[in-house]
Amino acid sequence: xxxxxxxxxxxxxxxxxxxxxxxxxxxxxxxxxxxxxxxxxxxxxxxxxxxxxxxxxxxxxxxxxxxxxxxxxxxxxxxxxxxxxxxxxxxxxxxxxxxxxxxxxxxxxxxxxxxxxxxxxxxxxxxxxxxxxxxxxxxxxxxxxxxxxxxxxxxxxxxxxxxxxxxxxxxxxxxxxxxxxxxxxxxxxxxxxxxxxxxxxxxxxxxxxxxxxxxxxxxxxxxxxxxxxxxxxxxxxxxxxxxxxxxxxxxxxxxxxxxxxxxxxxxxxxxxxxxxxxxxxxxxxxxxxxxxxxxxxxxxxxxxxxxxxxxxxxxxxxxxxxxxxxxxxxxxxxxxxxxxxxxxxxxxxxxxxxxxxxxxxxxxxxxxxxxxxxxxxxxxxxxxxxxxxxxxxxxxxxxxxxxxxxxxxxxxxxxxxxxxxxxxxxxxxxxxxxxxxxxxxxxxxxxxxxxxxxxxxxxxxxxxxxxxxxxxxxxxxxxxxxxxxxxxxxxxxxxxxxxxxxxxxxxxxxxxxxxxxxxxxxxxxxxxxxxxxxxxxxxxxxxxxxxxxxxxxxxxxxxxxxxxxxxxxxxxxxxxxxxxxxxxxxxxxxxxxxxxxxxxxxxxxxxxxxxxxxxxxxxxxxxxxxxxxxxxxxxxxxxxxxxxxxxxxxxxxxxxxxxxxxxxxxxxxxxxxxxxxxxxxxxxxxxxxxxxxxxxxxxxxxxxxxxxxxxxxxxxxxxxxxxxxxxxxxxxxxxxxxxxxxxxxxxxxxxxxxxxxxxxxxxxxxxxxxxxxxxxxxxxxxxxxxxxxxxxxxxxxxxxxxxxxxxxxxxxxxxxxxxxxxxxxxxxxxxxxxxxxxxxxxxxxxxxxxxxxxxxxxxxxxxxxxxxxxxxxxxxxxxxxxxxxxxxxxxxxxxxxxxxxxxxxxxxxxxxxxxxxxx
Numbered sequence: 001x002x003x004x005x006x007x008x009x010x011x012x013x014x015x016x017x018x019x020x021x022x023x024x025x026x027x028x029x030x031x032x033x034x035x036x037x038x039x040x041x042x043x044x045x046x047x048x049x050x051x052x053x054x055x056x057x058x059x060x061x062x063x064x065x066x067x068x069x070x071x072x073x074x075x076x077x078x079x080x081x082x083x084x085x086x087x088x089x090x091x092x093x094x095x096x097x098x099x100x101x102x103x104x105x106x107x108x109x110x111x112x113x114x115x116x117x118x119x120x121x122x123x124x125x126x127x128x129x130x131x132x133x134x135x136x137x138x139x140x141x142x143x144x145x146x147x148x149x150x151x152x153x154x155x156x157x158x159x160x161x162x163x164x165x166x167x168x169x170x171x172x173x174x175x176x177x178x179x180x181x182x183x184x185x186x187x188x189x190x191x192x193x194x195x196x197x198x199x200x201x202x203x204x205x206x207x208x209x210x211x212x213x214x215x216x217x218x219x220x221x222x223x224x225x226x227x228x229x230x231x232x233x234x235x236x237x238x239x240x241x242x243x244x245x246x247x248x249x250x251x252x253x254x255x256x257x258x259x260x261x262x263x264x265x266x267x268x269x270x271x272x273x274x275x276x277x278x279x280x281x282x283x284x285x286x287x288x289x290x291x292x293x294x295x296x297x298x299x300x301x302x303x304x305x306x307x308x309x310x311x312x313x314x315x316x317x318x319x320x321x322x323x324x325x326x327x328x329x330x331x332x333x334x335x336x337x338x339x340x341x342x343x344x345x346x347x348x349x350x351x352x353x354x355x356x357x358x359x360x361x362x363x364x365x366x367x368x369x370x371x372x373x374x375x376x377x378x379x380x381x382x383x384x385x386x387x388x389x390x391x392x393x394x395x396x397x398x399x400x401x402x403x404x405x406x407x408x409x410x411x412x413x414x415x416x417x418x419x420x421x422x423x424x425x426x427x428x429x430x431x432x433x434x435x436x437x438x439x440x441x442x443x444x445x446x447x448x449x450x451x452x453x454x455x456x457x458x459x460x461x462x463x464x465x466x467x468x469x470x471x472x473x474x475x476x477x478x479x480x481x482x483x484x485x486x487x488x489x490x491x492x493x494x495x496x497x498x499x500x501x502x503x504x505x506x507x508x509x510x511x512x513x514x515x516x517x518x519x520x521x522x523x524x525x526x527x528x529x530x531x532x533x534x535x536x537x538x539x540x541x542x543x544x545x546x547x548x549x550x551x552x553x554x555x556x557x558x559x560x561x562x563x564x565x566x567x568x569x570x571x572x573x574x575x576x577x578x579x580x581x582x583x584x585x586x587x588x589x590x591x592x593x594x595x596x597x598x599x600x601x602x603x604x605x606x607x608x609x610x611x612x613x614x615x616x617x618x619x620x621x622x623x624x625x626x627x628x629x630x631x632x633x634x635x636x637x638x639x640x641x642x643x644x645x646x647x648x649x650x651x652x653x654x655x656x657x658x659x660x661x662x663x664x665x666x667x668x669x670x671x672x673x674x675x676x677x678x679x680x681x682x683x684x685x686x687x688x689x690x691x692x693x694x695x696x697x698x699x700x701x702x703x704x705x706x707x708x709x710x711x712x713x714x715x716x717x718x719x720x721x722x723x724x725x726x727x728x729x730x731x732x733x734x735x736x737x738x739x740x741x742x743x744x745x746x747x748x749x750x751x752x753x754x755x756x757x758x759x760x761x762x763x764x765x766x767x768x769x770x771x772x773x774x775x776x777x778x779x780x781x782x783x784x785x786x787x788x789x790x791x792x793x794x795x796x797x798x799x800x801x802x803x804x805x806x807x808x809x810x811x812x813x814x815x816x817x818x819x820x821x822x823x824x825x826x827x828x829x830x831x832x833x834x835x836x837x838x839x840x841x842x843x844x845x846x847x848x849x850x851x852x853x854x855x856x857x858x859x860x861x862x863x864x865x866x867x868x869x870x871x872x873x874x875x876x877x878x879x880x881x882x883x884x885x886x887x888x889x890x891x892x893x894x895x896x897x898x899x900x901x902x903x904x905x906x907x908x909x910x911x912x913x914x915x916x917x918x919x
Contacts, residue, residue: 008078008087011094012071019101020067023154070153077146085138093135093143097150100129111155116218118211122151145207152214205344209311212332213296216312219335220289246283246469248276248413249695264291268304270411272390273383277397278415279696280595280625281470284394287415288314288362291392295358307390311351312358317375318366318540319585325378328352331359352386364395365623366540366594376404383408396623397696398659414695417467419761421787424453426469430476452479455486460733462486465493470593491632491670494599498524501578518570522560524603526570527580529554531597532604535617535626540597541590544583547571595625602629611638615645622659625666632670639671640678647685658693661685662700669703679707686711691721698728706736713740719751726752730759738771745775753779766794773798783807786832792818799823809834822846830854838886839863841870853877865889875901883907887914 078090104125114120125147135143247263250270264287267274278284292312294300300308313331320326326333328348351357359382364372383389393400397414405412418426428449435445452475456462465487466472474497478485481500487493503520518526533550534542542550551567554560574581575589584590591597605614605626618627627646631639643664650660668674668682682704690711692698701708709732712725726744729737744752753776760768769791773779780802784791786809795801796819805828820842826849829835835855841847841863848869852858853876864870865886873890875881876899885907887896893911898904899919910916 008091008094011091011098012075012078015098016074016094016101017064017067017071019098020070020150020154021064023101023104023106070150074146074149074153077149078142085142089136089139090142092133093139093146096129096133096135096143097146100125100147101150103128106154116155118148118151118155118214121155122147125151148207148211204342205347205350208343208347211342212311212335215335216296216314217293220314221293246287246418247416249416250411250413265301265304267411267413268307271409272306272388273408273410274392275400275405275410275412276392276394276415277400277412277694277696278394279397279468279699280598281468281593282415282417283469284415285362286469288360288392288394291358292360307358310356310358310390312360313348313351314360314362317361317363317371318590320375321367321371321539321541325375328382352382352389355386355388357386358390358392361391361393364393365399368538369620372401376401380408397694399623416695417699417762418469418472420457420463420764421761421785423456423466423472424787426472427453427456427476430473431480434476434480448480452476455479459486461488463733464731465490470595489632489670491599491629494595494629498527498580498596498599501580502527518560518565522558523578524600525558526551526554526560527574528600528604528607531591531600532608534597535601536613538620540594541584541588544571544587544589547581547589598624598626599629602626602633606630606633606638609638611642611645614642615649618646618660618663619649619653619656622656622663625663628663628666628670631667634671636671636673636675639667639673640675643667643671643674643678644681647681650685650688658689658697661689662697665700665704665708669705683707691715691717692724692728695724695727698724699731702728702731705732706734708732709734709736709740712737714743714747719749719755722747722749722752723755726755726759730762733763738768741772742775745772748776748778750778750780752776754782757782760791761788764788765790766797769794769797774800776800781805781826783828786834796821802826804828805830807831818843820845825849827851828853833857836860837862841867845869848872850874851876856880860884861886866891868892871895873897875899875904877901879903 078094105128106121106124111121126144129143133139133143248267250267276284276287292314295307295310295312298309300310302308314334315326315331316334317325319334329343329346331348332343348357361375361379364375367375379391379393383391393410400412402412428446431445431449431452432442434440435442456466456475462475466475471490471493474493475486477500478487478493478496485496487496499520502523530542530547530550534540548567548571551570553567555565555567555570571581571589575583579592580596581589582592591600602614605611611630614627614630617624627642631642634642646660646664646667650657650664653660664685665682668678671678674682686701686704686708689697690701692701692712698712701712708728712728712732714722714725717725722744726741729741741756745756756772756776757779760773774797777800779798779800782801782803783805785807786792792806795804799821801824803826804824807830809829809832818840822845824844824847827844827847828851831854832852833856835852835858837858837860839862841850845867846869847867849872850870851874855878857880858878859880859882861881861884863886864884867890869892870890871892872895873887873893874897876897878901880903881901882903883905887893888907888909888911893914895915895917897917897919898906906916906918
């Protein structure tokens with residue numbers, strides 16, 4: 001500690017270190033703080049909780065090492081002050097902080113209850129400090145900053161204890177090293193943030209940036225796992241752990257020369273203005289959260305230099321229903337109201353002016369038409385002031401004004417449904433999250449996940465449901481909780497899920513807290529009445545007081561009201577136990593998923609025979625599914641009437657013709673007994689809107705089943721249109737659709753062939769390969785992932801492929817299942833975890849070029865020698881590879897490139913004809 005006195009250094013390590021050790025001991029053992037007011041108190045706690053002197057010493061050293069790490073983080077703060085204040089004044093602050101830490105009453109249970117709030121911990125430490133310290137302004141400022149930093153460090157350490165709090169102390173001891181690594185990593189992050197912030201001249205702005213980053217991460221780094229049985233403080237999984245990477249498809253435009261399927265990172269590389277569209281439950285909000293958390297963690301990849309080192313500002317538009325959008329200085333309030341008073345003046349505006357801001361605008365579909373006009377004007381002003389701003393806007397398909405996006409040069413993309421390999425990954429992660437939360441065996445959860453995925457593969461109806469993350473989670477929840485029961489369609493899915501949330505979950509677990517003495521029918525009645533009332537008023541949100549009044553009124557009408565079962569108790573139940581409602585802000589409620597609100601409103605509309613109101617709502621809200629769901633809930637006569645009325649409105653409202661027609665198709669899909677007259681009307685209506693203008697439209701058309709095939713079939717469409725038709729045909733999944741896809745394959749167009757190949761993940765296996773892809777002679781180069789196991793093995797049916805890239809070939813997808821493919825000339829293996837040697841080359845006797853990168857288990861060149869046709873070999877980042885002696889006997893080898901392979905020795909005796917490059 002350069003500049004600090006020896007006395008100050010001793011005080012920091014002895015007094016402050018001791019105080020931190022005591023506080024950490026309280027949170028680790030959940031101990032009563034009485035008896036922990038001296039160093040000997042730790043020994044008493046250890047004797048109480050830990051058996052054996054050796055183990056006690058191990059835990060004691062663990063606590064002391066963590067506290068020392070925290071002291072090292074805090075030291076620069078005090079060190080810097082010695083140049084501004086007398087050493088004795090700084091020493092007084094250290095002693096006061098140590099005394100405050102000693103006296104603070106804190107436990108892990110308390111931290112969980114306050115949701116690991118840094119502000120609450122700082123408040124408790126300050127309240128425990130000695131009174132009448134007599135500090136001057138400089139000392140008081142230093143004391144406050146030291147408390148804030150101490151609170152952040154203690155929170156970072158104790159967060160790592162949370163996942164172990166329910167286990168026996170013996171388990172904690174066994175995993176002590178694991179905890180220690182995690183704690184030190186968290187503290188190192190804090191240390192780096194502090195050191196980085198001290199490089200700035202404006203200390204207050206730097207400090208607030210650190211705080212803001214942490215608040216964004218704490219507010220948004222979670223993924224609600226629908227259906228997972230958890231205790232209240234584990235209802236969420238970390239977003240950065242549980243997130244399944246989602247992909248989008250661009251609609252083409254100035255920056256993107258053709259319709260392309262991309263992951264989010266690739267999408268952002270095309271520009272700074274992006275709109276993401278998608279249906280309900282497709283993962284738009286989760287994607288926005290992931291982007292915000294990735295930004296504050298400074299994890300934006302180096303391939304996106306224009307998006308790196310920026311701060312995200314999230315605007316959830318549903319929070320501004322019936323009010324003006326926020327000013328720039330209010331953008332932080334969504335994650336940080338507590339320290340708003342400490343925010344430096346114009347701090348947010350400076351981030352925008354210095355080109356450090358990412359504006360994330362979520363839910364353009366969740367506000368009224370009038371509010372949308374205000375939002376468009378608000379965004380116009382912001383983009384005019386900050387033309388280089390990074391901005392992402394989300395909305396449901398059909399809810400964006402395309403002319404506005406085009407005027408401002410936005411790249412427009414649509415959320416893709418998850419292909420089957422991604423569905424499999426989602427299911428595996430869902431069951432793993434469930435097992436970890438409920439502390440059950442992972443092997444059982446993995447077996448259940450595998451069984452469920454097998455059921456999905458065998459059932460077209462269920463496979464059609466699981467492409468969206470929300471619906472996939474619903475299927476997992478039902479399968480796990482109802483003896484492997486699965487729904488037939490969306491209506492059954494929503495109905496079963498609501499019953500699970502409202503009744504079965506708590507009854508099975510005998511949970512009584514926040515329960516109400518109302519049967520399931522009554523709960524559904526009240527929820528549907530509330531949803532319908534909000535729908536009628538055009539509301540997405542409702543004040544808690546209005547909800548209580550409305551439910552009281554509804555309960556009296558339904559003879560359900562009593563002093564013990566009032567509207568207030570129902571609201572508490574729906575928020576705390578059923579999680580069907582959530583608090584959007586203080587005193588304001590919304591449905592946890594808009595899909596549930598729409599389904600409940602539809603049930604009420606059907607019960608009251610409110611067809612006129614359903615149709616008016618459909619015209620005003622083209623992204624809503626209420627009318628379609630009502631058709632699925634109605635009897636045949638009423639359902640056919642809803643479809644007929646929607647199609648009539650489609651003819652009367654030209655601007656909404658496509659949207660209303662597709663809504664009618666969705667209703668048709670859910671109707672069990674459509675009449676011949678309705679089928680004929682659907683055919684006529686589809687003819688008016690072909691070809692589909694977007695992937696979402698193609699998806700919706702596919703819901704018409706066999707009827708849609710003739711309208712999606714090839715009519716010599718340009719490739720960018722053909723891609724959308726192909727997307728729809730794959731979702732029809734019948735013989736007629738396969739025949740239509742084969743016609744597209746014969747077009748001998750590279751872009752169309754690649755579109756057909758991408759859709760293989762949605763119809764995996766040899767049937768699609770032989771019926772469709774085999775006829776696509778322009779399909780000469782392809783890229784796929786190793787987890788597409790059936791497809792990798794089915795490549796044997798595609799002899800036209802000359803260049804093949806396989807990514808992430810893990811141990812479970814070894815080459816052993818492949819047949820020989822002599823037609824492959826260029827092979828690219830990226831991150832092949834299964835690769836240990838070159839023995840696989842016998843499968844590719846005609847190979848000319850081989851590229852291998854990031855193969856962690858590749859060690860020898862065994863199998864490389866005497867390959868008859870290999871001309872070029874490139875090996876990159878294979879750090880375990882130590883020898884390639886067989887290179888000298890590859891007869892046609894002309895060029896070898898070695899990159900980042902530090903343990904590899906180039907064999908002696910390489911022919912002079914081989915060009916060797918090493919980097």
